[in-house]
Amino acid sequence: MSRCVLDDEKRGTEVVVGWDPPIGTFFAHVRERAPHDGEATLEVEDHDVRIWTGCGDRAWTTTDDLDELIALIQPYACPYDQADLRKELLTDQANNDGERTYDLYDGSDGWPGDELPEGWTPQVVEPKFQ
Secondary structure: OOEEEOOEOOOOEEEEEEEEOOOOEEEEEEEEOOOEEOOEEOOOOHHHEEEEEOOOOOOEOOHHHHHHHHHHHHHHOOOEOHHHHHHHHHHHHHHOOOOOEEOOEOOOOOOOOOOOOOOOOOOEEOOOOO
């Protein structure tokens, strides 16, 4: 399956949206990031899941569905270009291979004074096997 990771460090959310070829639907997962206490991750209950859709509860297959799904994750995701996300996800659907993970974070997190580290670029991970 394809996975676009749009985690938001400021909000403490983990956001993934993508295309799942075997079941033929777009999907989205939004979770609250587990709190940390030094080196240990504290236990987080199931209530940390904010959105989990496209896995059997509903098929998101049309462009209108995709627009609705993007709007659904928007409040939880890091800043990104919605048109780019839409284009990438439609490409994943058209190719129906779903074998990539990518990040569309645009670097403008909306928090004055916060800047990306020098040389930061989005990471695209291609599959190692086919």
